Amino acid sequence: MIPTSFDYTRPSTVDEAVSTLRAAGEDAKILAGGQSLIPVLRLRLAAPSTLIDLGGISDLVGIRSDGDSLVIGAMTSHAEVAASDLVRQHAPMVAEAAQSIGDPQVRHMGTFGGSLSHADPAGDLPSVALALDAAMVVAGPEGRREVAAGDFFTDHFTTVLGADEILVEVRVPKLAGWGMRYVKFNRVAQAWAIVGVAAAVRRDNGGIAEARVALTNMGPTPIRARGVEQALAGADADLDALRAACETAAEGASPSSDVTASAEYRGHLAKVLSRRAVAAAAGL
Amino acid sequence: MTRISVTVDGVQYQDDVEPRTLLVHYLREQLGKVGTVVGCDTSNCGACTVMMTGTSGRHSVKSCTVLAVQADGREVVTIEGLADMNGGADRAGRLHPMQQAFHEQHALQCGFCTPGMIMEAVDLLEANPDPTDEQIREGLEGNLCRCTGYQNIVRAVHAAAAATRGAEPEPAPEDVVPGPQP
Numbered sequence: 001m002i003p004t005s006f007d008y009t010r011p012s013t014v015d016e017a018v019s020t021l022r023a024a025g026e027d028a029k030i031l032a033g034g035q036s037l038i039p040v041l042r043l044r045l046a047a048p049s050t051l052i053d054l055g056g057i058s059d060l061v062g063i064r065s066d067g068d069s070l071v072i073g074a075m076t077s078h079a080e081v082a083a084s085d086l087v088r089q090h091a092p093m094v095a096e097a098a099q100s101i102g103d104p105q106v107r108h109m110g111t112f113g114g115s116l117s118h119a120d121p122a123g124d125l126p127s128v129a130l131a132l133d134a135a136m137v138v139a140g141p142e143g144r145r146e147v148a149a150g151d152f153f154t155d156h157f158t159t160v161l162g163a164d165e166i167l168v169e170v171r172v173p174k175l176a177g178w179g180m181r182y183v184k185f186n187r188v189a190q191a192w193a194i195v196g197v198a199a200a201v202r203r204d205n206g207g208i209a210e211a212r213v214a215l216t217n218m219g220p221t222p223i224r225a226r227g228v229e230q231a232l233a234g235a236d237a238d239l240d241a242l243r244a245a246c247e248t249a250a251e252g253a254s255p256s257s258d259v260t261a262s263a264e265y266r267g268h269l270a271k272v273l274s275r276r277a278v279a280a281a282a283g284l
Numbered sequence: 285m286t287r288i289s290v291t292v293d294g295v296q297y298q299d300d301v302e303p304r305t306l307l308v309h310y311l312r313e314q315l316g317k318v319g320t321v322v323g324c325d326t327s328n329c330g331a332c333t334v335m336m337t338g339t340s341g342r343h344s345v346k347s348c349t350v351l352a353v354q355a356d357g358r359e360v361v362t363i364e365g366l367a368d369m370n371g372g373a374d375r376a377g378r379l380h381p382m383q384q385a386f387h388e389q390h391a392l393q394c395g396f397c398t399p400g401m402i403m404e405a406v407d408l409l410e411a412n413p414d415p416t417d418e419q420i421r422e423g424l425e426g427n428l429c430r431c432t433g434y435q436n437i438v439r440a441v442h443a444a445a446a447a448t449r450g451a452e453p454e455p456a457p458e459d460v461v462p463g464p465q466p
């Protein structure tokens with residue numbers, strides 16, 4: 001199928017994109033890499049009046065270091081994120097998650113900001129952003145604001161982005177001295193995560209000082225496994241202690257049942273994958 | 285209609301397209317580049333894979349999931365222009381090493397996935413000139429062959445890699461032994 005007709009515009013600055021978005025009204029849609037949007041348009045699950053293509057805004061592409069943060073432009077492709085030395089050095093889990101998305105062709109077109117704004121519950125980057133306490137930099141008619149990852153995702157495919165706002169970059173704190181790992185479970189090539197776990201761990205004196213654990217596809221939005229995090233703080237760094245701490249991984253989650261897995265199985269996966277991700281992040 | 289300017293297989297075109305036109309339809313129907321095929325039509329099978337320049341060089345994309353307007357100002361290489369890619373004057377009238385390897389290793393049965401397989405395999409070798417079996421299989425994750433002919437495809441990529449490096453082709457890797465049948 002081909003999409004329904006729409007008007008198309010390719011602004012060259014963020015300001016121009018925001019004013020175009022505002023003028024076009026609620027039926028307008030932002031086009032980033034299109035790897036989620038174009039299939040949706042083709043299935044005619046969406047029929048926007050206008051597509052505003054961010055592909056002409058070079059300011060939105062690139063990765064830079066800014067003090068204690070890594071700043072990733074919204075239009076940077078997954079392939080660029082996965083290959084970036086800066087990302088591998090300061091937030092290796094972001095590179096791991098980007099490398100796990102789709103397939104090579106999708107990673108060449110798909111973008112970091114597009115994935116986060118699309119907010120698919122099975123998307124890999126939202127839980128990683130949540131575990132790292134990343135800040136979303138959002139541009140709108142009133143200028144720019146920062147939204148914590150924990151406040152950004154509100155429901156299935158829904159974020160706090162207003163109808164006239166655009167995600168322009170993401171600030172990822174550099175966690176010096178932390179280990180981190182993204183573990184994704186799926187069964188066939190190029191598949192979505194059935195469940196994924198993003199874990200970051202800081203060790204001291206042989207034990208675990210602090211841990212952050214966030215889950216992919218265990219509910220309509222990514223969630224932090226707070227019970228696991230609390231149980232890990234001060235825990236011994238051995239596999240039995242991690243196994244015990246991860247028993248609560250699915251508590252408070254509301255996973256769905258679908259063709260790939262039952263909710264119960266997802267709950268089981270959350271525990272197992274949390275242990276694996278935390279163990280890898282802790283260097284065990 | 286939107287005016288686009290795009291270079292395809294070394295030739296520059298300026299065309300008016302509807303914004304909803306998919307790149308694969310532009311290539312096939314407007315330019316007659318029917319070597320690029322539509323397989324699944326849902327961004328899964330990779331049969332429509334072409335190369336397109338972007339912010340970080342030239343890379344493979346699925347042309348059924350790219351709008352023609354997104355190719356504006358960019359350069360596209362299809363299976364039809366592959367032999368001449370990068371000048372290719374020294375190969376006049378000859379196949380690209382990947383095409384030659386697919387031919388020699390019998391890396392196709394029905395042939396429908398082949399244009400996409402070859403384009404993706406070329407992208408793979410540009411990033412990694414000497415991949416392992418596993419890297420080839422992972423690198424071709426986005427391309428599906430429903431004749432299940434992957435063994436010879438992997439063999440062909442190895443052969444093309446060796447030919448490109450100027451090395452002797454390595455002996456064919458041992459076939460994967462199938463597990464016990466139920």
